[in-house]
Amino acid sequence: MKADDGVTQPGPTLVVTVRDELRRQIQAGEYKPGDRLPSESRLTQDFGVSRTVVREAIAALRADGVVEPKQGAGVFVLPPSETAPAFRDVDPDRVSSIIEILELRTALEGDGAALAATRHSAAQEEEIIEAYQRLTDLARQNKPTAEADFAFHLAIAKATNNPRFPEMLQLIGAAMIPRRMLNKEGEVPVSPDYVRLLEQEHGAILAAIQMTDPEAARQAMVRHLKNSQTRYRQQLRTGNLTS
Template sequence: MQPKVQGGTLVHSTKQALSARILGGEFALGARLPSEARLCEEYGVSRTVIREAIASLRADGLVEPRRGAGVFVVKDTLDSGLPFTDVDYDRVSSVIEVLELRTAIEIESARIAATRRSAAQIERILEAADDVPRRARDGQATAEADFAFHLAIAEATGNPRFVEVLTMLGAAAIPRKALRPATEHRSLDSYLTLIDEEHRQIVDAILDQDPDAAGVAMRRHLEGAQKRYRKLLRRA
């Protein structure tokens, strides 16, 4: 059995572990990856984590899902210059770069979602928003749920390109661990309550089909994150 993934977010760590097995030759060209259930067991993560890790590997061009057959290795080397492969999520400055990009993309994502969302998509957004505080109450990591919330909004645009960009960035764009020093002066509970309030403002605007309010709420949320990381960077 493979060791359970550690460090960073679960999606990023799982993706890196699977990538290493592909690039190292354990899974050769044309090989089929183990089933979702097997990978969940090997890495000790949920199906959602495995699916997002596979989506990220697909964005790197390493694997290709085939309906009814599984996921197959289609490349065993990484091209130089692939987007986001050099992002260091342990460096605050690198995280800020990603947040700036996300801000530019996700403001419009929220605006479009407010006008196009379906009832089913609203349900997924609400479920994802509720999952963040639920995990916090249960003492679980919240980064994966936070990313799922933003991904649900991207899906509600009806434009798959928004989803593709967020998938390439991955859940590691929300590295909770790096913000711990910046929240020492207040409880982590207070910090997560703030995040929940910001999420609720975004959800309310999308429910009201108000694109302007949705864009403003998303800007406030992501620019607030940038301010928190810049504060941490100044301390460093």
């Protein structure tokens, strides 16, 4: 399959490969804050991919606050950002503190899922699918899932193509997934019933986004996060995440 620029159109996972390699080069100091990245045509040649892949990789780095395109000048590396401490006082020992974050996420991510349903690119959809598959694989193996859970929600936030959504989730940070905060010795184990719920609820969100159905995506996300509020209330009472 040929892209509009005549370059063979690769699978969407190449966007992640290009994004991660550019991020690695930036972190290694090959490109320093203020430096301009090579031109789009040069990156296309260097990576052997289409312009579409390069553009989406740059868009992903922009959403992460790593680079900033400037009209007519190119794409420039930004200084590392410092996360504001707005959510550092979340207390996992207080039910109200956990519920406050989940209520905020419900309002934020409901609209985010709706936007992602209509705005996502093929590459962003692939990233959401990969995150979902990793999340479910870890859950079935009874391995910690908090990081994969965060990655799934962050991928959806990025698919809004509004950088403020992923910025907000990253600002919330560790409090995004309360189960990794509830046990100082490690993530709280989950039951087989919870594993099934995890798959069902996240799967419903993914399916709605794939169908480009914004209202279904909104409802699936809101339902998931409201159910989470109920589950965490139960966990904080009993110490077991059983439903």
